[in-house]
Amino acid sequence: MAGSVFQPYVTEAGVHFDGVHKCDIDGKVINTALNYMNIGDRFHANDLVCRITRPGAKVLYIADDTCAIELSHLSDIVGPDGRVYVVGQHEIIKSVDDEFGCLDKRSNISYIDATSYNPLAYKERIGEIDVIISDVDHIYQIESLALNASTIMEEGNFIIFIKAHVAAHLIYLHNGAIVPSIAIYEPDMRKLEEHQFDILHGITLEPYMESYGCIVGSYPS
Template structure:
């Protein structure tokens, strides 16, 4: 997609995310490091009325389940400018880089990754993105590295872990006093940032799998608030968003 006068960039309803409208519409984020790409994604340069230019990066929903969830209509991802985000299973940093764009210079992304193959790319990306703090540890064992955080308030936990242990990780963070209250975009046993039904039991209908996993979340004191399927970008995937120790709604006096 080329920029210029033929492309109009409009704010998405999720703060920090944008839609580039041209011959084909695309989800984009404002590039925190102009001129640089992370995974050979397309860039769009748009000229403002005052002559200044702003560069955006196309966010490929086939490469990022968070992007596909946004396009799928998820109500709230709890990630916005200035937010503190904990990303479990950050891999080489494809989605992390767009979260970095969204939270901007006043926010921070703590990106946890242990894989030898992925962490090199993640660390190299963080050298240019000052709001990304790579943590080279196993995300399943928060007690080993939670002291590395410089803040006690995390607005959102985003998980790319492939196994049910990501549920326990969120609860353990809270038990350590780091996360007195949080929102999450979590993979249950299902796959990627979100859930892959066929990763559990291919003989069970996806709807039954999702329902069973949500029940497990409730048992862990995690409160799911919405679920969005990720098709056509990911088959049999769903994104589950929710909270932990969320405040009860105040009753309105009659």
């Protein structure tokens, strides 16, 4: 990997963010602190983000029990001609439904009760995917992402990889704010490249999410 594409993002001092807000009218769940889809300004690459999540896109979201925070944003972005497929085992989907029941009002969101380690089980149902978003806290997260990409993704399409490092080394200083060292995400980026992903951009999500990073790539490289 030639040089680091990972950059820390630090907001201006004094900016604060609300928690989760629910809306029973349109099924929207908003959390400004956890809105990965609002990354255009952070990447300074709006054209890249628009290519990745666009109206009419088919998105596979490898889910955890907080995925509802992003689902309504994705639903808005892909619009009525797009589709968001949420893959997760039953207890995860049930947890989302119990906490954010308004999401069943979103007609372009489909739930798939399955493990993401067996994409052949749902390949026929969803067909080829434009974007895969992986946001699960698991040791084999990259392997799961690579398996899905090789099974249900067209060449040249995109992945968004969310990674948490709870014990990140806080050594980067910017405008008085300490954020995780960008170096802690380099092993993940190298591992993604070993699985044929081409890393396009990466960024830490400070201060929105402590010790989290987001990597955007294409497949295959």
